[in-house]
Amino acid sequence: MWTKPVVMPMVLEWAYMGFILGVLRYLQLKPRVRKPWLNIISLVALSLACFGMTLVGNFQLSNDEELHNIGTSMTFGLGTLFCWVQSFMTLKVNLRNEGRQAGIPRFLLSGAVTFCMLLYFALMAQRLHMHAARAQWALVMFFLGFLGTFAIEFRHYHFEIVCSDDQEPPMSLSESFSEVSEYQSDQL
Template sequence: MWWFQQGLCFLPSALVIWTAAAFIFSYIIAITLHHVDPALPYISDTGTLPPEKCLFGAMLNIAAVLCIATIYVRYKQVHALNPEESRIIRINKAGLALGLLSCFGLSIVANFQKTDFFAVHICGAVLTFGMGSLYMLVQTVLSYQMQPKIHGKQVFWIRLLLVIWCGVSALTMLTSSSFLHSGKFGTDVDQKLHWNPEDKGYVLHMITTAAEWSMSFSFFAFFLTYVRDFQKISLRVEANLQGLTLYDTAPCPVNNDRTRLLSRDL
């Protein structure tokens, strides 16, 4: 059996590969058509103009679905491993809510381009990166709470380092972006797709974009830490029938159907 056939580990793997492909393909098309500069454009800039924006939006919508599935499976796994730990259950529910909000923000980023709906796009980016960072923090806390009985210390330290990486990138992006959009460097920085080294705010722009890409990579690396955990879980779906027909209202005992969902038992 190949590693990606074990449990549900293909979910986080597919999420990272698909999302990275969305960024790379959109970047290549935008560079080829000279819609953005090759040197570190904003991720959203590579999906602003057609035709790359069509591919960018479609692929990120699918990535949001994969992210929802991954976050939900992680939630069910932690809940199953700690059925009587009230503190962990509460933290786990908070992580689920934060993760779903981040996925919703990703869908907004995919469908509302920066040059057309700047305010909506920024709200989506705040949800994606802000709630996503908090989700990573919550999952790291859960890893700490479950060690060493359920989680190994090595996994906790790896996730903690990734959270620190994400936090430094987020703080850098927030600080440099605040200065860049303060009005001292012109009023067109929100819509600007091409930057020259002679432009005012060019250095801040490069710092902001580098921090954005760095933060995205920290997300990718964090979800890859789920691969080993997801090798040890599978889900089942159970259909409880209340009658022999779809229009029969009288209760009637029938056999229930229990089948595997997406994976085989281990």
């Protein structure tokens, strides 16, 4: 018996992973870029592309073709924009003198992603769905390869999530009980 493959969880994991990588990359470049709007555009583009991936994963082509295609267009179009902006920023920022080492592969992968995206839409316009699906998966693999190139620069960084309150430090349990008892004695 033939069953449909379950693609949704994998696509949603890729979307989440891409979004986290985009945020980390934004934070990595934030103190070093001369044109912060490029960094912001890159983060917004990848965030919307990841949202498009969730649409692709949640609305299969056979169930809701319109939403699936909107998600595909968002993912491919904005993902491609993200690739080109990050490739450009890699050469400009040149973290630890590794701009060329990371930038050249990123430009090549951006070109491959762009070619696959254009090929996908051209094949879809000709209703060659099987070939378009092949171009789509090639695009996904090139895009994942592009995201993998961030390991070159991330290896030098330590990201830490810190949540703090700028108010006074919390009181100990005994201090809080003494305050409560003082308040209650005032009420009597």
